[in-house]
Amino acid sequence: MTEPIVAGVAESELGETPDRNWLDNAAIATVRALEDAGCTLDEVDGVAVAGGDDYMPALVLAEYLDLDEPSFLEGTEIGGSSFEHFCGHVGDAMARGEADVVVVAYGSTRKTGPDREQSLEETHPIDGFVRPTGLFRPPGAYAMAARRHMHEYGTTEEQLAEIAVSTREWASMNPKAAHREPITVDDVLESRRIAEPFDLLDCCLVSDGGGAVVLVSEERARELDVPEIAVAGVASTSTHRQDVSEMPDMTTTGAAVTGPNAFEQAGITHDDVDVAEIYDSFTYTALVTLEDLGFCEKGAGGAFVEGGTTAPGGELPMNTQGGGLSYCHPGHFGVFVLVEAVRQLRGEYTGDRQVDDAEVAVAHGTGGLLSSSSTVVLRRES
Numbered sequence: 001m002t003e004p005i006v007a008g009v010a011e012s013e014l015g016e017t018p019d020r021n022w023l024d025n026a027a028i029a030t031v032r033a034l035e036d037a038g039c040t041l042d043e044v045d046g047v048a049v050a051g052g053d054d055y056m057p058a059l060v061l062a063e064y065l066d067l068d069e070p071s072f073l074e075g076t077e078i079g080g081s082s083f084e085h086f087c088g089h090v091g092d093a094m095a096r097g098e099a100d101v102v103v104v105a106y107g108s109t110r111k112t113g114p115d116r117e118q119s120l121e122e123t124h125p126i127d128g129f130v131r132p133t134g135l136f137r138p139p140g141a142y143a144m145a146a147r148r149h150m151h152e153y154g155t156t157e158e159q160l161a162e163i164a165v166s167t168r169e170w171a172s173m174n175p176k177a178a179h180r181e182p183i184t185v186d187d188v189l190e191s192r193r194i195a196e197p198f199d200l201l202d203c204c205l206v207s208d209g210g211g212a213v214v215l216v217s218e219e220r221a222r223e224l225d226v227p228e229i230a231v232a233g234v235a236s237t238s239t240h241r242q243d244v245s246e247m248p249d250m251t252t253t254g255a256a257v258t259g260p261n262a263f264e265q266a267g268i269t270h271d272d273v274d275v276a277e278i279y280d281s282f283t284y285t286a287l288v289t290l291e292d293l294g295f296c297e298k299g300a301g302g303a304f305v306e307g308g309t310t311a312p313g314g315e316l317p318m319n320t321q322g323g324g325l326s327y328c329h330p331g332h333f334g335v336f337v338l339v340e341a342v343r344q345l346r347g348e349y350t351g352d353r354q355v356d357d358a359e360v361a362v363a364h365g366t367g368g369l370l371s372s373s374s375t376v377v378l379r380r381e382s
Contacts, residue, residue: 002095003230004087004102005221006378008037008214009339014328015178017208018112022053023064025210025330026107030065033212038224039101041065046072046093046102050082051332053108061105072099079367080279080334081236083213084374087338088234090215100217104338107210108330136195138281139203141244141369143195146284148250150197152299157197159302160283161188164201164325166311167280171322173312173353178205179326202283204324204333211335213342227346232360233266233377235259244369251299254373255292255364262362263294266377270295274358275344276316277337279366280323286310289364290318293375312352320344320355334365338376345380 010032012025020028026049034041047070049058058075072093074086086104093099135141149155165185171177183201191200221228235258240246263269276295280286287301295316296304310318319325321340324333341361347354363376 002091003218003232004091004094004215005218005226006213006229006231006338006342007216007221007224007226008033008035008039009342010036010212011176011336011339012107012210014176014207014209014330016112017109020109020208021113022107022109023060024107025109025208026052026061026105026212027064029107029210029212030061030103030105033103033214037214037216037226039214039216041067043101044103045070046090046099048074048086048090048102048104049106050075050077051106051108072102078236078238078372080281080332081365081367081372081374082332083335083338084234084363084365084376085236087215087231087376088236091231091234094217100220102215103212104215104335105210105212106332106335108332109208110331111206111208113208138369139195139198142282142284143198144244145247145250145288145370146197146282149284149288152251153302155287155302157189158185159306160197160202160287161185162305163280163283163286163310164188166305166308166314167319167323167325169311170320171326173351174322174327177322177327178207198282201325204281204329205326207328207330209328209330211339213335213338228381229342229345230379230381231376232379233262233264234375235261235265236372236374238372240371242368242371247370251288253288253292253366253370255289255375258373258375259293262375262377266379268360268377272360273316273362275320275341275355275361276318277320277341277361277363278318279333279337279364280319280325281329281333281366283325285366285370286318289366293362293364317355320353334367334374337363337365341378345378
């Protein structure tokens, strides 16, 4: 795989966009990301889209942007890990000489749009057994996995709450974050119960918004004279589809496979990682992913996150924009972890918001109900 360069990143407006649909938010984020990269729409020869509420969303966005016969089209749908997965496919296409400027985009109106209402139509035989029992998804499914982790390893609700507290510390410095006021472990534990062991502050937001990433070939990056943030490693996998009852082990995700593979491809160790941007649909999602990526031993995630390990000034800065827990969560949060990882590696922030001398970042997406995993290693080239 050729190492694509991330030349531009951007979001649309976040929170509530009642006057827009998913396509508007994806297109706005795309145009802004291209401006960030110093590219024009005329230069785009590839589009990758996931999560768009349309049939063949990559084609819909390409048409909406009036792109002239793009040579690379990608619409693999594996949930919130799709965008990290796309990075590998883009690298392969660039190695074959098929594309020079590719947009990876997402948009939704999950909070205010018609997609807020979930269809009861069943698309898989397992759904017919699970939904009639009243399992509240996704919170109920993630909660089952978290409870199993607590049973196996003694993880506590207080330890899960530590993740929400640290993430909110990062959000307090981000003017784009939906929630910026500081919280404590007690605040998390006293928030409304959603699905045991999750309280409201253990759960991600529901937002509208879009995000986009512009990947360019190394040659095009030199012409643009942008900071060279290289995709140094990519790995993806899945463990099951959409029902957590089919998950082989509720305490282990596909990150246990993708993490080592992406790290090996990039030629790094955990000690090389300066910042981690990890999908946090729930506090447990972040905890189990930290374990599976190898930042701590299996079962030690609770102890690992205690004491502000992932907070500003901590050993492993994580979700430095405020994560899905406090910044935004329009559905497929994986594109936003890439956006923030790039900004940290560029050194775009000041004060405590900026991780000092960040050169290597890990961006990890999770899709479905802990179903798919994709890990990307990004490296700032000198």
